[in-house]
Amino acid sequence: MDTAFSIPISISPQELVTHLGRPDVPLLLDVRRREKFDAAPTLLAGAQYCAPEAVAHFARTQAPREVVVYCVYGHNVSADAAATLRAAGWPVRVLAGGITGGEEGVDTHADIALWRSQTLPMVTKRADWGVTGEQPSRWITRERPKIDRIACPWVIRRFVDPRASFLYVPTPQVFSEAERLGAVAYDIPDAPVSHVGEECSFDALLQGFGLRDPALQHLATIVRGADTDRLDLAPQAAGLLAVSLGMSRTYADDHAMLEAMLPVYDALYAWCVDAVAGQDERHNWQPGMSR
Template structure:
């Protein structure tokens, strides 16, 4: 299908992939037809469901912002949704090639090849964990978070469910409050998401949703090193622990601490992306390269 003739701007899959997981990522809407959406086991990472027939109502329900929409193949469904949003004042684009990276036998082979080179990350739908894209999920854990109990909410907000709600309660109340609130308990023994073997809750959460991202893998190693006091796992682990303990001293309100820590994990993830882009043991594109004044040699005035 020749998308150049459609009246709405398109977003390349690789461009979207580079922005997902960042604080300034656009709102991502899944506008696949109902049957296609229900039959699929996956969402693009962080996507929110909006049925095609509900786009106009959605557009009128909140203030316009940047949004990217996708359907199955990036044809008329997403183009129509983007056009509706743009007419309502939104900065809307559609994902070229959609969820599948184009339709074989319909879209040009050269376009399909380009769309499928670097596709946006996807997550598995997990109705048992309250994550289908259709409504905000709820998560609950022990109060006074430090490492894992902050890292997991960051991962959820940036890659799983941008609308998720989080609750911090006394340890003895986590399971009962989880049942009362319909929330998913995490980072506590017996919870659906908690430590497994040598993996911390952050890595278990990644696996639960099938998140595959080399930078996230590296970040998971840093979190594990800080959370389990194994600083030899990653040189950044000791720094993460120090900053986390410092934030805990500054913020007695757990939600305030979470908000303050979000930029910290954003920065760590950006660092991990730069290191991965340079090669696992390579140097990131931007480094600290200032050289102080050379010390005066002994005996030289």
């Protein structure tokens, strides 16, 4: 059977939220009409915008992959976009209820209540940081990253802009290269994104994009502890510091270091999700205990 037509046509907010923040998350395609998109200050975390009239061109010029499309209410606009994508061979689902969670007077009260009972993570558009969902963003920082300069790309890739690119350059060149390349400087004094008081650049990104996920906040404490030598902030901070320093010794190339560390942060975030939910697994086996 053609896999493009074997995937259910809709996905509930409850199901979608379990995929967000993961490395294998489907492409999230925002197909709201231009006036609706421009008027909205936020978009779904990690989403890419494509105007409805541009979907056919998008479908033809991009390699098919699993995609979830959404509009305002989950009605005709997203249904039309899904049909166009499916005809081009894309495995596609529509977010049930759209980004609003259904439309009063059109959808049933039960459906609206169900869809709106699940809060989906949203990101604040930041045109000043090149993040509106329309074009890939570009970021630049000091070379030889270890903790904050890896954690920041991770959260941007997973929750803000999966298409973002990251540059590492010698410290004296950060601002000149940022201006030349149209990139946002981060984790360096006087950069748009940097340390503020005891908080790290990772904290600044969470605040700047309005990311309030409790698991991300928990991860921020661990990153802060490791990055500022405040290992008392979280027991996991010492482990993150050790792994980061070891990876820095292992990889001479900064981008290779970044790619190697992304799964570490994926795993740490997954642990934070369980920890916040009170479901973190304990490892308490002792020699002599029965298996």
